[in-house]
Amino acid sequence: MIQLKDIIKIFTTKGEDIHAVRNVTLDINDGEIFGIIGYSGAGKSTLVRIINQLEKQDSGEVIINGTDIGKLKDSELRKERQKIGMIFQHFNLLWSRTVEENIAFPLEIAKVGKEERQKRVDELIKLVGLEGRGKAYPSELSGGQKQRIGIARALANNPEILLCDEATSALDPDTTESILDLLKRINKELGITIVMITHQMEVVQKICHRIAVMSDGRIVEEGTVKDIFENPKHEVTKRFVTNVDSNGKIEKIQKELKELYPFGQIVRLSFTGEISKKPILDTVLKKVNFPVSIVNANIGHSQIGPMGVMYVHISNGTESEYQEFVKLLRDEGVIVEVL
Amino acid sequence: MSWLTNINWEQIYEALVETIYMTGVSMIFIVVFGLLIGILLYCTQTGGLYENKYISKVVDVTVNVLRAIPFIIMVFLIIPFTKFLCGTMLGATAAIPSLVFTASPFFARLCVIAFNEVDKGTIEASEAMGASKFEIITKVLLPEALPAIVSGISVTAVTLVGYTAMSGAIGAGGLGNVAYxxxxxxxxxxxxxxxxxxxxxxxxxxxxxxxxxxxxxxxx
Incomplete structure (x- = not known):
């Protein structure tokens, strides 16, 4: 079990304090896949590095299976780190080493004998599906294959924990899918606790058991994936939940709409969970006296419950009427974004 | 082909050997010293493995001072040292100290550039695996920077040949001496x-x- 207790981390650059992590307390259970989601700059990268002490917290404790690893001596910490694998967005492989040599690297550090090393490397290559590529150099492989090397390398010393730092962010959707499948399998078969940080909601939706949402250094919401998706409370969580599954697509729609309707106002309404079943728009429209036209709508029932996104166009109406319209919608629990 | 008789081939051959000797032996020292200084500079710089402002600054300034001294002046400056080391200030061997003094800081800079080009992420990944600082230097930094270091060695060696010609003209022998x-x-x-x-x-x-x-x- 990983326990983070009241972690604070402040970076000082050019005399300015940046609060990367503010009073984060978090328990991550053995064998679970725990997602930490947040926009860039939310502090999630720092938080995950505090778990293996690549960054030292300014205050608070990191307790892994009962050991306060912030208090370990350098040599003890290095031993402990061998039990915590880590994979990275940009893979961070050694270009000068072959696939096999890359995977053998952590074993060399752990002073594993040559024969045993080779045996373990062969096992790992099989595990991550890179048979036949052992003698290749990373530069000869695709992004997905590179991440597989990263995973094999991270698993070399039979860790209990695997930290994933935006592990799929540099990969295309299909490759992301296959890497997530691999991580899921590893979690199931080897029982390794996986902590993954990401800004991709699809990723947590697909494999995480529990998630924490991070914003401005704080954990603003925490719970099972089902809870978070069905009933997002915090503004940031709502934005994530309603933006799921369509990265890039949203931008395209919004751009098209702006071109089609150069005048007036376009508003994006998102509904999740229970409120998408209520006739909210109808209720609200009865209270305002300007016409509202729906220009794009998409309501569906995903595996995490009903969810809808709608774009409406307002061509006339005064500023105050329009403000009232937005307020009425927000009161009903709709997430309103003005484009 | 009468012009060929104007050449004392033996003399040219001897000079060639001297030039290669000066370049080669100096290069061995330069690579060793340059790498050590380079590693020292890289490790002590801000954010480095053994961050140390004072050592970093002192070494940095020393390197810059040595690099600022033109080779021909360096030769004269360190004559006492050369005499102490080689017993003479003439001949190919006596050229080596000044060559090493001038080119080591240059090569050290090239090494720092090479090290800084090693992906920080790779070093972070090695730390995450539990590698010690020594392991990071020997197993990550040096192998990953090797192509750039080798390219730095050839750049330095080429510059060095030019310097040997200069020292040749003032008594070190070699092709520079013959030409002059x-x-x-x-x-x-x-x-x-x-x-x-x-x-x-x-x-x-x-x-x-x-x-x-x-x-x-x-x-x-």
Whole structure:
């Protein structure tokens, strides 16, 4: 079990304090896949590095299976780190080493004998599906294959924990899918606790058991994936939940709409969970006296419950009427974004 | 082909050997010292493995001062040291200390550039695996920077050949000496051109070997 207790981390650059992590307390259970989601700059990268002490917290404790690893001596910490694998967005492989040599690297550090090393490397290559590529150099492989090397390398010393730092962010959707499948399998078969940080909601939706949402250094919401998706409370969580599954697509729609309707106002309404079943728009429209036209709508029932996104166009109406319209919608629990 | 008789081939050969000797032996010292200084600078710089503002600053300034001194002045400056070390200030061996003094800081800079080009993420990943600082230097930093270091060695070696010619003109022997003493002073154009051609060929060969090695070891 990983326990983070009241972690604070402040970076000082050019005399300015940046609060990367503010009073984060978090328990991550053995064998679970725990997602930490947040926009860039939310502090999630720092938080995950505090778990293996690549960054030292300014205050608070990191307790892994009962050991306060912030208090370990350098040599003890290095031993402990061998039990915590880590994979990275940009893979961070050694270009000068072959696939096999890359995977053998952590074993060399752990002073594993040559024969045993080779045996373990062969096992790992099989595990991550890179048979036949052992003698290749990373530069000869695709992004997905590179991440597989990263995973094999991270698993070399039979860790209990695997930290994933935006592990799929540099990969295309299909490759992301296959890497997530691999991580899921590893979690199931080897029982390794996986902590993954990401800004991709699809990723947590697909494999995480529990998630924490991070914003401005704080954990603003925490719970099972089902809870978070069905009933997002915090503004940031709502934005994530309603933006799921369509990265890039949203931008395209919004751009098209702006071109089609150069005048007036376009508003994006998102509904999740229970409120998408209520006739909210109808209720609200009865209270305002300007016409509202729906220009794009998409309501569906995903595996995490009903969810809808709608774009409406307002061509006339005064500023105050329009403000009232937005307020009425927000009161009903709709997430309103003005484009 | 009468102009060929103007050349004392034995003399040219001897000079060639001297030039290669000066370049080669100096290069060994330069690579060792340069790498050590380079590692020291890299590790003590801000955010480095052994961050230390004071050591970093002192070494940095020393390197800059040594690099600022023109080679020909360096030769005269360290004559006492050269005499102490070699017993003389003449001859090929006596040229080596000043060559090493001038080129080591230059090569050290090239090493720092090479090290800084090693992906920080790779070093972070090694730390995450539990590698010690020594392991990071020997197993990550040096192998990953090797192509750039080798390319730095060939650049330094080429510069060094130029320096040996300069020290040759003031008594160290080698092709520079032949070109100056027999070619220039005695107005023997053939010897001057021949010595020049030899230097150019050495430089081409050095650069060629360097480029070949880099292409062999660079797996990026």
């Amino acid at each position: 003493l027999y070619g220039f002073s005695r107005r023997n154009g053939t010897i001057l051109y021949m010595a020049t051609a030899m230097v150019v060929i050495i430089v081409f060969i050095l650069q060629g070997i360097g480029d070949y090695l880099v292409s062999k070891i660079d797996k990026r």
